[in-house]
Amino acid sequence: MPPRIPIRVALPRLAAVNRPALLLPHIPQRGIKYGWSTAPPRSKHKRFNQPNSGLPALTTGPAAALKRRENTTPLRTGVLAIKKGMTSIFQGKTRVACTVLQLDQVQVVANKTREKHGYWAVQVGLGARQGRNVTSPMLGYYEAKGIAPKAELAEFKVRGEEGLLPVGAQLLPDWFQLGQHVDVRARSRGMGFAGGMKRHGFAGQEASHGNSKNHRTIGSTGPSQGSGSRVLPGKKMPGRMGNEFRTVQNLKVVKVDNELGVVLVSGPIPGPKGRIVRLQDAKKRKAPALQHREKAREELHQRQPDLQDRLEQARLRHLDMQAQRRAHMAEL
Amino acid sequence: MNAAAVVRQPVGCLKAALRRTRFQRSWQRCMATEAAPTTTTTTSPSMARTAFSQRQHMEQKKVAKFQIWPQVPSPRTTHPDPMPALTQQEIARLDPTGARTRLFSREHADSAKVGDVLMVTSKNGEPFSGVFIQLRRRGVDTAILLRGQMMKVGVEMWFKIYSPTVTGIDIIWRRPKRARRARLTYMRQPKHDMGSVDNLVSAWKKERYALRSKAKQAGGKRITR
Numbered sequence: 001m002p003p004r005i006p007i008r009v010a011l012p013r014l015a016a017v018n019r020p021a022l023l024l025p026h027i028p029q030r031g032i033k034y035g036w037s038t039a040p041p042r043s044k045h046k047r048f049n050q051p052n053s054g055l056p057a058l059t060t061g062p063a064a065a066l067k068r069r070e071n072t073t074p075l076r077t078g079v080l081a082i083k084k085g086m087t088s089i090f091q092g093k094t095r096v097a098c099t100v101l102q103l104d105q106v107q108v109v110a111n112k113t114r115e116k117h118g119y120w121a122v123q124v125g126l127g128a129r130q131g132r133n134v135t136s137p138m139l140g141y142y143e144a145k146g147i148a149p150k151a152e153l154a155e156f157k158v159r160g161e162e163g164l165l166p167v168g169a170q171l172l173p174d175w176f177q178l179g180q181h182v183d184v185r186a187r188s189r190g191m192g193f194a195g196g197m198k199r200h201g202f203a204g205q206e207a208s209h210g211n212s213k214n215h216r217t218i219g220s221t222g223p224s225q226g227s228g229s230r231v232l233p234g235k236k237m238p239g240r241m242g243n244e245f246r247t248v249q250n251l252k253v254v255k256v257d258n259e260l261g262v263v264l265v266s267g268p269i270p271g272p273k274g275r276i277v278r279l280q281d282a283k284k285r286k287a288p289a290l291q292h293r294e295k296a297r298e299e300l301h302q303r304q305p306d307l308q309d310r311l312e313q314a315r316l317r318h319l320d321m322q323a324q325r326r327a328h329m330a331e332l
Numbered sequence: 333m334n335a336a337a338v339v340r341q342p343v344g345c346l347k348a349a350l351r352r353t354r355f356q357r358s359w360q361r362c363m364a365t366e367a368a369p370t371t372t373t374t375t376s377p378s379m380a381r382t383a384f385s386q387r388q389h390m391e392q393k394k395v396a397k398f399q400i401w402p403q404v405p406s407p408r409t410t411h412p413d414p415m416p417a418l419t420q421q422e423i424a425r426l427d428p429t430g431a432r433t434r435l436f437s438r439e440h441a442d443s444a445k446v447g448d449v450l451m452v453t454s455k456n457g458e459p460f461s462g463v464f465i466q467l468r469r470r471g472v473d474t475a476i477l478l479r480g481q482m483m484k485v486g487v488e489m490w491f492k493i494y495s496p497t498v499t500g501i502d503i504i505w506r507r508p509k510r511a512r513r514a515r516l517t518y519m520r521q522p523k524h525d526m527g528s529v530d531n532l533v534s535a536w537k538k539e540r541y542a543l544r545s546k547a548k549q550a551g552g553k554r555i556t557r
Contacts, residue, residue: 085415088473093497105406131400132391139398148403170404260414261407
């Protein structure tokens, strides 16, 4: 290679000193010093330096999951309630069997955000618990929220930021609109250890024809040698039945009563009386009208106008108490 | 303890002394346990704290370290069971005069009893009359079972007494003697089956018509059920 003649004299460039980011460093162009080519450049190497550049959007991962579930995530938070029993209501000529759900001290305890937690959700609490039955970490949690300890906590995912509610806000039955659809989720009645006939609907065995002491037992659990001589995973067998979460979708809200604190939904729901159930706007039906949603939110703010102040007060009190607790621990 | 005994049997005496001390100790303990409740009954509030178990004491200490905020109002205190209130509301709406409730109430002697013949008039279809076989008391869902005949075939029909489709329930015929069963399922047997009640219904209609016309003649006053 013959020595190259320096064409340009290296001069101090004022622009480069002032704005180094805009001007690229001066290097001789590589690749086409000798010869030429008409082919287009093989690839834009810069795409490898950018996230997701040149590739389709990911179909997996948190962002994709949220996007996928956007349409089936309710706009508003749901509530926790206690199943109180069943009754019926006559709507015109028709009788509608309803389940009575009582909303007992349902309060917003916290909000989960996309930035901090990765999704939008409202944490809701129900009922009350004696301070002595609550662990210290949870007592501190409620102390900072300005809320009395709750008996139950649950999270309800919402579609976006507009679904979040102020901490401490109490949700009353009129949060739901008459005639709207809701999904109810609860643990079913526990049946204990049940056999194959009851648990999976197996046919059982014959009463006679030489059958001996095997009338309700399950039969074979699989083929023998040649097929592996093993029981395939997931084989239906006797075991614990019930006491698992079951959802009933698209129940209609038949009646709401703030004084009794009840919401009546059409039809039966899983679990015995006294079971704690989750109640939220239906996934697969239209959300309640915008007018109702706005009205419900406005009423919530009207009932408790000083929630912001109270939360701030609680936060300060929490810091104060925390300092006291720390000082006490340091003494010991 | 006499000295002579000690001299004679030093070991035996020791035994006796030990026994005595043991006895005394048990006696003392006895006194202590007996005395314990009397002392606690007369204790001051400061002394009452000692009555807590170790665990309770720890719990109190834990709770005292935290600020526990007041609770929001709860329907649990005002309406621990909303079911009776809801039932009452619904019954009041469906039966504002209370006539339906009264017709099957336990308190009223002239209420319809099992074994009577009733006629139910409903919005959908002909009036159905039959023997009142069974009463199912379930609040709003309270229902009656009537057994009658249609085309010479025994037919049983359930009617919700508060249903808006049921417009009227009339007592056609009263059983002379009180039924000694709550559910007259035996009336399904051929031996006890009442068969058709049409003759009873027609008799009741005739009587009613007569009464009504007589009342009209008397002063134009209408007798309503």
